[in-house]
Amino acid sequence: MLVVVCVKQVPDTTQVQIDPVTNTLIREGVPFIVNPYDTHAVEQALRFKDRFGCRVAAISMGPPNAEATLRKALAQGVDRAVLLSDRTFGGADTLATSKVLAAAIEKLAQEEEVGVVICGKQTIDGDTAQVGPGIATRLNFSQLTLVDRVDDLDISGKKIRVSRKLEGRHEHVEAPLPVLLTVVRELNRPRYPTVAMRLDSADAQVEVWDNKVLQLDVNSIGLKGSPTWVSRIFSPERAKGEMLGDGVHDPEGAAQLLIDKMLEKDLLAL
């Protein structure tokens, strides 16, 4: 059985600023990182590999430099890495992105049955959380989002049991395979690659698939296949914060007020 993880290269958003004039992201000089949620997805796939001996493939759609992201997954121990890169894939929204990713998974499935696909809960740049569900729908896989614990994977019985982290509660669910999971950070602690794995991954091959391989209708992918387009990006004006109490003479009282307010607005996870 093959486990497929979807990883996306994202700009390190702590370092992204918005150009106030053009209202676009200033991406210049901003380093790229692996979407943080996806590192947990990779870890989960590797745990399946450790436990059941299944093979793991990592796929990513992006420009050629997104190879670095896949290399990192290789260093952590995935068996195969495929970069989906083609000019025609560019400018995709979530619809077009999930179409390409789903097509790639179907292609992988021709060689080996795909039992589980794992995505991050969302990305830190697009933040839509739509790609995972989009893939599941296209492939007609069971769809388990926001997974924070995997209780059991029964490969021969073809089912999986997980816990989903919802607002204020957990849901324990079981679903038949094949399944797509989207995962949250609480799920696990990603492994740190050993030096040997890093060195090995340096010459491991990242396969690159373009549209000649996937053979998708160019009007259904990339910018052309994307009904959504971003008209403007801006930082919201922040209204001046409300003053709470007197911080000079009664810091404890002010702190208490602040905590009460935060509880009231459900900003503290208790």
Next chain:
Amino acid sequence: MMPQTAIFTTLLVASLLFFCWSVYRRFSLVLYGQPEQRLDQPGRRLAEMFLYAFAQLRVLKKPFGLNHFVIFWSFMILALANGEFLVNGVFPSVSLALLPDGVHRVLLIAFDVVSLLTLVAIALSFVRRLVVRPPHLDSLYVKGRSPEAFLILSFIALLMLAYFGLHGSLVALGTENDPAAMPISSLVGAGLAAHPSMISTVYVVSWWLHALVLFAFICFLPHSKHMHILTAIPNCYFGALTWPATQPREKFEKGAVYGVGTVERFTWKDLFDSFTCTECGRCQAACPATNTGKPLNPRQIVHAIKTNLLENSHALREGRSGTLPLIGAEGEGTNTEEAIWSCTTCGACMEACPVLIEQMPKIVKMRRHLVETESRFPEELLNLFENMEQRSNPWGIAPGERAKWVSTLPVKPFVAGETEYLLYVGCAGSFDSRAKQVTVALATVLNAAGVSWGILGKDEKCCGDSLRRLGNEYLFEKMALENVELFRERGVTKVITLCPHCLTTLKNDYRQYGLELEVVHQSELIAELIRSGRIKLDKKDGSFGRIAYHDPCYLGRHNDIFDAPRTLVQSATGSAAVEAERTGRNSFCCGAGGGRMWMEEFTGERVNHARVDELLAQKPDTICVACPYCMTMMEDGLKDKGAGQVRVKDVVEVLAEGLLRKNA
């Protein structure tokens, strides 16, 4: 041949054979270690050997060391007497009496007096172990009151008693050829003369006692901690010539093994160290981890290596790794992971060791194995490693914010040819809000003194200190290479650092990458500016009250900078800083070194609490530091101890405020 001579010769030959076999068995194990160059600079090595092995410089640093000094030199002198005894036992006609009378006489006096001194020293050792019982003599697996310790002490005492019995009876028999040269033996002889019937019995018993104890000693020696009698002298010869014992580089290539996960992965010198340990416990008494109840004890690390090597020797000889794990659950011969992660790399153990054992680098080598081969380390470090790799600073703050501290100051970028010094601000000085104030103070002082300096701004990268001490050598190497390249590209030759960790990394570690920089700590440069009159402080600033100075390990012990920061305090305030009980070379760590800054402290007392208590005992109004990590640890410690009224200042802040007041 007389039957006595025949028995003696047989026993001697047997003991010597057993001795040689034992020594061979042990020393051949050392050869299973990895290669390491310790033969360069023979002149310097001889000098070190003389100072530490023969002059016992380190041994004498503790009051009771004098006792050992006496025993050591008695041993050296009595080696002649014992040599004579052994040769004479085999060839009764050969003895030191064949030497010219004058020389022989001096030797006899020496033997007699020294034997008495040894007896006294041994008696004191008994008292120390039985009555005084210093706690650092006990470790988990080796006790101060062990049978082995008493056996050896008894051997030596018996040897001395036998010596006096032997020569006393010879004096009483009138066959000693120069009794006037043997005051103590003569006294014994006079005593024996009162019981003429016993004299010959005493002679025979003493002679055999002397012989048998000597044989037993020869046989036992290589199997005990007294093996150090054989190894300590060469160990001082092979000692590290660079301080700190900067961790060696690793070769990153396919199929290579990183760090030390099994005992034979240590170098031969590491293994030799373990055979040299005297179990004196001085390192354990100095270690901040041991002192605050952590499972780390540097002495035990060394002991574990020896035990592990011996336990696994059978397998090693067959070309396998042994079954007793080097790293694993608590047990003799095994180091726990918690112990390995508890080290602050403060170097106090190495400073204390009388026989120049290098404990700390062994710990770092095991960390390398854990990080690089096993990928096993405390959870908190994952974040640190990722932050370092992705954002080149431990906090993971956006690199673009590195130069934000300059917002209030006119600061120039470093330009080779135009600027003399690069101010390498470092991560703390750039990102930590408290340390940023120190950076501003330093900039103010440098400007006031007219120093030509500049910064790399957002191009500056982390030096990688924490990574190297934590055993993440792979990532350290990556960052070191980037920095070396950057410094070369920018034409940097002279560097000022704010932080002692940057100092040591740029100055000592980067040398391994072929980069020779002139690196000074801010306090050194400023002390020099004061000396040369470029900074003048006529009005002394008393507003800091009583100042206690805390020596940062990486400034003091690791880089020998003790006076400069004190000069700053003295010049700014007009009075010398008060000293904590453990100070200078023997200073006690704040708890943040060796990457401990980024880890939680779960076991025992917090190291910074212990240090803050010690400093508070001096009733200071201000605690002065010269390191941003020490700053954090002291401030946190004071807060926890409810001593918020005591301020923590970097020495350069004290000076800067003095300058500002003067200009105001």
